Amino acid sequence: MRPVGIVGAAMTKFGRSETALVDLAALASLGALRDADLGEVPVDAIVVANMGAARLNRQTALASALVDRLCLYPAAAETVENGPASGASAVKVGVQAIASGMADVVLVTGVEKMRAVSNLEATDFVASLSHPDVEYIYGVTLPSLAGLFARLYMERYGVERRHLAMIAVKNHANAMKNPFAHIHQPITIEGILTAPEAVVNNPPIASPLHLFDCCPVSDGAASLVLAAGEIAERLGRPFVRVAGIGQATDTHAVHERSDPVDLVAVRRASERAFSMAGLTPGDVDVAELHDAFTILELAESEAAGFFPPGEAGPAVERGETSLTGRLPINPSGGLKAKGHPVGATGVAQLVELVWQLRGEAGERQVRDGGIGFACNFGGFGNNVVATVLRREDR
Amino acid sequence: MTAEVCGARCTSCGTVSYPRHAVCPACRGESFEAVPIGGTGRVLTYTDVYALAIDYETRYLRLAIVEFEDGTRAIGHLLDPAPSLGKRVRTTIGVVREPGEERIRGLQFVPA
Numbered sequence: 001m002r003p004v005g006i007v008g009a010a011m012t013k014f015g016r017s018e019t020a021l022v023d024l025a026a027l028a029s030l031g032a033l034r035d036a037d038l039g040e041v042p043v044d045a046i047v048v049a050n051m052g053a054a055r056l057n058r059q060t061a062l063a064s065a066l067v068d069r070l071c072l073y074p075a076a077a078e079t080v081e082n083g084p085a086s087g088a089s090a091v092k093v094g095v096q097a098i099a100s101g102m103a104d105v106v107l108v109t110g111v112e113k114m115r116a117v118s119n120l121e122a123t124d125f126v127a128s129l130s131h132p133d134v135e136y137i138y139g140v141t142l143p144s145l146a147g148l149f150a151r152l153y154m155e156r157y158g159v160e161r162r163h164l165a166m167i168a169v170k171n172h173a174n175a176m177k178n179p180f181a182h183i184h185q186p187i188t189i190e191g192i193l194t195a196p197e198a199v200v201n202n203p204p205i206a207s208p209l210h211l212f213d214c215c216p217v218s219d220g221a222a223s224l225v226l227a228a229g230e231i232a233e234r235l236g237r238p239f240v241r242v243a244g245i246g247q248a249t250d251t252h253a254v255h256e257r258s259d260p261v262d263l264v265a266v267r268r269a270s271e272r273a274f275s276m277a278g279l280t281p282g283d284v285d286v287a288e289l290h291d292a293f294t295i296l297e298l299a300e301s302e303a304a305g306f307f308p309p310g311e312a313g314p315a316v317e318r319g320e321t322s323l324t325g326r327l328p329i330n331p332s333g334g335l336k337a338k339g340h341p342v343g344a345t346g347v348a349q350l351v352e353l354v355w356q357l358r359g360e361a362g363e364r365q366v367r368d369g370g371i372g373f374a375c376n377f378g379g380f381g382n383n384v385v386a387t388v389l390r391r392e393d394r
Numbered sequence: 395m396t397a398e399v400c401g402a403r404c405t406s407c408g409t410v411s412y413p414r415h416a417v418c419p420a421c422r423g424e425s426f427e428a429v430p431i432g433g434t435g436r437v438l439t440y441t442d443v444y445a446l447a448i449d450y451e452t453r454y455l456r457l458a459i460v461e462f463e464d465g466t467r468a469i470g471h472l473l474d475p476a477p478s479l480g481k482r483v484r485t486t487i488g489v490v491r492e493p494g495e496e497r498i499r500g501l502q503f504v505p506a
Contacts, residue, residue, distance in 0.1 A: 120448055121448070123445065123447065123448075124447060124448040127447060131413055133413050134412060134413040134468065134469060135469055137490060137491050137498050137500055138457060138469055138470060138471060138490050138491065138500060138501075139443065139446065139447040139449070139450050139455050139457070139471075139490070139491060140447070140457065140469060141443065141445065141447050143443065143445055144441055144443045144447075144455075144457055147441030147442075147443065147457075148439045148440065148441045148457065148458075148459055148469075149439075150441075151439045151440065151441060151479070152438065152439035152479070155439075155479055203444065204442065204444050205443075205444055205445045206441045206442070206443045206444070206445065207441050207442040207444075208441075209441075252413070253412075253413055253469075254459075254469075255438075255459045255467040255468060255469050256411075256412070256413070256467065260438070260439070260459065260467075
């Protein structure tokens, strides 16, 4: 397999955007192409990650539209829809194209405009990934699956609401240092949990989860330029290598898993990514996890192998996952505060890791390290892509 | 009488799947018979949903995953004013969603 490097990375500010869908994708793409500074090296293919444009924005065939907006013809172009894991799946498609020798340079852009519809409609759009016959008809939404998961997980492992609140506080604090984040709002444990007004500020969404356990509904785009290792070296600047990618699936209906709180697909995807990279969870310097709900950051950090089951809560409490901790998790602010434009999320996680590994993350820069890990969690854990990035030091 | 909510029993190995799959998850058999899902069981987990899905106008919706005595599990509406993990419940069938004029019936759980 040919080595693959990431030579360009960019994203738009997440939040509410008035920019048209394809223009939003073009903004991120042009940023990544500028960052890559390819010169005369052509882009062979573009891969667009998107989950809902057909329904949310009444537009299909986004990759064809983006290749046109960027005047990159005759580059190959295709769109990847893989639920909330579309972003990392699209990166995987790009990596495979280069690794196989079918392409030398691939532009991967994730984009989603969810604020084009009401919150109710956006929630229903995401809920359409649940099982239609045994979940959706009961009014199941993603927050409700997270609530069912959280209650059992918290009971079994002694996780308390304050542990989840600490994750929200940490990720909001990180997002304060991220100009691209959707939410710039510092919060405290008092304000969302212990003060009398917390009842009003932080109402229940799907018990035991409250408002500040849930990510916002966002618009945004993120983009990476991937290049074959020899091209990345020829460009002459430090780059980040895609060291490992792992993907795994699980049952569609959450209740059908032998243990509904065992994130088997996260564990298997992570094991595969680490195995491909020849690394272990202990080697990781910085991680971006898919905290669509605070409980997921906690549970994924255990399933990916960073903490034994039940140990992530105490680790968060000790500050081990903060910017200056042993393993900073979600320095970007995570989905919780950076935002979650679903198709863009998996790409944006890797954009953050590239910036962190290149030492370009500004105020939220973690201590110098060479290994990054991302978990892009599709469905409710039924389709997960894990990625390990490694800085090439030459 | 045909049950309103059915799982699929594999005619080769007897494993009951809910939801149905095209092949048996245990033996990869491809032949099934419909069997009713429900009976008595225990609440494995539950949630009170306040950010309601489209089609709902109640204040909140109480959802649960119940594990039945034969080991199968299902999500349904928990009609219990005092829910707790492990509590015994039994299944009834009722309206669980009303999109427009339609009335979709499904699993509801009440204290056993």
